[in-house]
Amino acid sequence: MAWANQDKTAIVGVGATDYYVRGKSWPRTINDMAGEAILKACADAGISIKDIDGFSYYSTAGAGYLDKFDTASLMETLGMPHVSFSATLTSGGGGCPGAIGLATAGLVNEDCKYAVTVMALQQLPQHRLGVVFGAAVPNAENSFLQPSGLVGPGHLMSMLTRRHMHLYGTTQDAFGEIVMATRANTHNRPKAVRKVPLTKEEYDASVMLADPLRRLDFCLETDGAVAVITTTMDRAKDCRHKPAVVHACAHGGQREWGRAFAWMGMPDPHFASSGHKFTADRIWNQSGLCARDMDVALIYDHFSPMVLMQLEDYGFCDKGEGNDYVLSGKIRYDAATQGGVNGGVPVNTHGGNLNEAYIIGMTHIVEGVEQVRGTAINQVKDAEFALVSGGPASLPVSSLILRSA
């Protein structure tokens, strides 16, 4: 059944700072960077900062997980006269595109007129995401995980990856192809952190950090900020750019995934998955579309195998077929034809978290907006539908379908 809020809102503004290698953004502060992203998003939309009256966060309003966004501080800093919607999705980066659905809830409820979704990330030495699970003070729950020495998200993701390799014969070659295929999309992107094309030999020589995963299977560690503005369709028509219409959006998940790799209790086949099946089914039901209807897929890539497992969970290929799908070139973008390769749907035409920048999923939303506007650097010809996913992590995970107006 079609979603009640289908095509009722749109993303009308996007803004971002430069992307800095972890820790290099200092002496900028996190509110400085968040402010730049929000002001640029307003300029992009053609509205005033004074028009912003809603905040729709994810990651529990966490800025880089360890700082917190506070609407009151942002108002004090940026001067919005009043706010009538301020809400967040729970848990972590899995909620990123879901925050646009939350914004939609505030907008269609007439709580607010323009809602901003923002993430800023500044990984100073005491605030490094990569060791966040190990740095946490022991509590009763994580006392069943930390003592094993699974201290970083990469360790945890490797556990799921190993199981996938065992069950389906998935190879490290496929992970390498995901990194290389998306790296091929950054050579022409001025702001990308990694721009030099990657060879298989270089991938194979990358140091093993958590066998079976190599350093290059891990996403970048980035400082920076990204903001996007969502509004109702009637207001979107008066904004500067063609609206990126919110066609479907869902967050959540099922109990078998739950706390996921912070738990490790997931039964097969959920263990060796991205935890997105439930949410994928929801957005396809909301929209009446399927994976093959997407013109481009912006898939959250904190770790390369999670791209493969999301391709399965979203139905780009069958469960267990991700290895062959990826290795047949089907996630590549062909600049010559401005389309996919071998019948596939281009994935992460912006280079993703692995190559461009890691701002906890926000860059994927920006790329989705630019694709359906028709202004992307690696534009897919006549892109009508863009899929954006967030996570995989503890629930909720989320996804979004943007549609060209």
Add this chain to the structure above:
Amino acid sequence: MSEPTKYGPALLLPGEQIRITTNPNTEPFWEAAKEHRLTACQCANCGHFRMPPSAYCPECSSQDVNWPTLPGTGAVFSFVVCNKNPANGEDYVYVPVVVDLDGAPGARLNANVTGCNAEDVQIGMKVTVDWTGIQDGWVLPNFRKA
């Protein structure tokens, strides 16, 4: 594809660098571990196992629990080969494993495995519990290749 890495013996992370805390739901598990008795939280009403121990049975909502003595054996469900001690970043080969516990269907523990080279750990490998003293007098269940 490159050759698989030869890591050598899988080590235990040193117990003196490991801390846990408990709450009233989890404490019986850790008290049993102090006596080198492997248990798991089992619903006293419907028999469903859940780990970590929690306040309610997710199947029947009962709060009554049993702490049966398990055989102390299990099988590797998945594993990762790590090569740096997280406490200091020094080279150190250890293998975190997710273990399916015999006698407690659905219950798993995350631990280190020893008794073989890291590159020889396999999914499905049988393991037996091996107790490690950690900080504050607590005892941690790890596993050894059976």
